[in-house]
Amino acid sequence: MTEKLTVGCLEMCSLPDIGIHNLEVRVDTGAKTSSLHVDHVKKYSKKGKPWIRFDIHPDAYNVEDVIKCESALFDVRSVKSSNGVSEERYVIKTLLQLGDKSWPIEITLTDRSDMSYLMLLGRQGMAGKVLVDPSQTFLLTSSDS
Structure with a gap:
């Protein structure tokens, strides 16, 4: 068996393929999808393939700070949000880095402005890779690194 990372309910992560680093992520075993x-999500075509452009504000307290991202479109899915409403979401596949480990995950792009954390790591994104200690936070890094 491969060594699994033990994580808390909050961790710092990076999505290096799309230029996002040191992002607080809520680890949620109750959510299927990350x-x-x-x-500003915009679908476009690049070399005949569907791509997505979007903005992220990595610091919720400084909305002037914007990272412009782009990624190949992996899928479009109907996802039931925490309030029980289904919505169509674009899905990208990108590298997740947690601590000194990294692996590809699928992430749906959505409006989480009414949520406390910009990113949610769901079961599919952590399956076989992590163990969660919900009583702990930032086991892999400090939140101000």
Whole structure:
């Protein structure tokens, strides 16, 4: 068996393929899918393939700070949000880095502006890779690194 990371309910992560680093993520074993709060989503074509452009504000307290991202479109899915409403969401596949480990995950892009955390790491994104200690936070890094 491969060594699994033990994580708390909050951790710092990076999505290096799309230029996002040191992002607080809520680890949620109750959520099936991982999701990321984005703005200004625009679908376009690159070399005949569907791509997505979007903005992220990595610091919720400084909305002037914007990272412009782009990624190949992996899928479009109907996802039931925490309030029970289903919505169509764009899905990207990108590298997640937690501590000194990294692996590809699927992330839905959505409006999480009414949530406390910009990113949610769901079961599919952590399956076989992590163990969660819900009583702890920032086991892999400090939140101000």
